[in-house]
Amino acid sequence: MFSGLSFNAAPGDVLQVRGANGAGKSSLLRLLCGLLPAARGSVHWRGRAVTPGDAALATDTAYMAHAGGMNGELSVNENLRFALQLAGGGASPAHAAHNDEVLQRLQLSAQRHTPVHRLSQGQQRRLALARVLLSRRTLWLLDEPCAGLDAQGDAAFAQCLAEHAARGGIAVVTTHHAIDTGTACTRTLDMDQLEPHAGCPPDHRP
């Protein structure tokens, strides 16, 4: 698939992965979250090497694939509730208020009880993003999160990404166009050239 890739990411980093179709962007994300084993090389998280199925990595990661991870028959609320229960999230009133706020921001409040297969592609993408937001994870691995989003959705997503970085989270995002995350330290990784070039001086940690 690809080889000769090496990079570090620190809190607050947003890494945008670009490349032609088939360059291996999705595979890179799957490698990072532990779904795909590396033929050569290793992935390290918090200073430790991780293997597929590593619990520590799983607790810190939120992965959004091409498929949203939502079941078409269930409603938005039911899907989110299941995803959060799976992730170990709580169902307290404080959480409920936060959930409402996130849905509001992503313009899904009105579709709370709609089965997911009746939502448009952009709405399904926003729902997947809502799940990532609500899971409160440090590391975001997002595969083409802007696919099918309208301008409003793009803006909302960029804002979410910027806030995540500001809170000290890390995001690795595959995308076809540059996402403006404001003041967040953004780097671009071009899979076609396999040479990470910095958008601002990267923060090296030993």
Place this chain on the structure above:
Amino acid sequence: MSRPGMDTLQRIDATAAPRGAGSKGWRRLASPLAFHAWAGRALPWFAGLAAVLAVAGLYVGFVVAPTDRQQGEVYRIIFIHVPAAWMSMFIYLVAAGHAAMGLAFHTRLSPLMARALAPTGALFTVIALWTGAAWGKPTWGAWWVWDARLTSELILLFLYLGYLGLVSAIDDPRRADRGGAIVLLAGVVNVPIIYFSVQWWNTLHQGASVSLTAAPAMAHTMLAGMLLMALACWAYSIAVALARVRCLIMEREMLARQWS
């Protein structure tokens, strides 16, 4: 929202993991390429041994061994049937052993050995069933009987076919290897259960089955003939498995070169 620790790091290191340094002796053969060379040298010997033993066994079985009092000449099929049946079960156990090694120790050669052995095992199972039917017709008057051994042989054939079907249907070599290993191991747990369970089941229906080992006590020449044929099948299996595993090793090497 709490700030994650300052030591948060994530790194993919693309430096190639060093290949296992060449160890002495048998351990060296764990490397597919070294095994490929060794197998190429060993192959003609096993093939020759198989030919010699087969000729000797068939001679003893069809010329030297005396005519059976009860069954006449047709009993001579035992010299093909019994060794084939023994090998069919033995090869399955060996393949399952390789599968377990591959899963536990991640050796690269083990799944390939299992894949190389399985078709020969399936072939022997078919031979055992076929010759069994050919023997059954003149002696029992029936081509097929739901006897303990026949049924378990049939199930064994399906286990082989399931394994071969799975490994050939999956393109990704790693998934094929490990998935196939799981199937083989699921079947090996099954084999003694099938054999004994059908026996227990049949004992409830008295008189429904005839045991194959009710053959008369064997003359020494008959036993010798069977053992020679069994050894011939064993040598043949090894020769064919070595040839097949060489092809598989080459395939995997080419696949690996494509990606590196």
Place this chain on the structure above:
Amino acid sequence: MLVALPIIGREVRLASRRPMDALSALFFFVAVGSLFPLGVGPDAALLTAIGPGVVWVAALLAVLISLHRLFLPDLEDGTLEQLLLAPRSLTGIVGAKVAAHWLLTCLPLVIVAPLMGLQFGLLPQAVGVLLLSLLLGTPTLVLLGALGAALTLGLRGNVLLALIVLPICVPVLIFGSGAVSSTQQGLQAGPHLSLLGACLLVAGVLCPWAIGAALRLAVE
């Protein structure tokens, strides 16, 4: 085991949205059980003799045809990846999915089976043993079937699934129908039922781990 309840709840909710899918195994079970008397003829003694075997084969086939619903929808909509990435024990998640599948697929079979047993003219105590044998045996069938489904997940065609699952399910079939046949003939069913229990224990311990490993392979 906290993860079991949300997973089982979700499966039940999904089944209630698509009841025809969920009940297809039951319909198939009843259909196969009814076709045999039609095909074989009304000879009561013959039907009683083949009854246990027919009911058990029908149960096995019903489990087989329901297996595609176990993991394939989750693979297609991406839920399987999220399950694999969840910070929970994969064995627990797999166990919950298999348990939910058993509840939705096999529990209706087990409830209807005594009626079918009576249809074949089995004695009341044999019908009781039929119920018990199905209760002990169908979880094993579902576990073994789930293993086959996980190994062949995403591959085209259903023949491979059947080819892998059926041979490893044969012992359960033999013990299960043997238990009922022996009761029908006035013999003890205890040994058969104990063996069924042993199969369940072995499958229950080994299968969830193997299914988890196969699912990881399928998603790579």
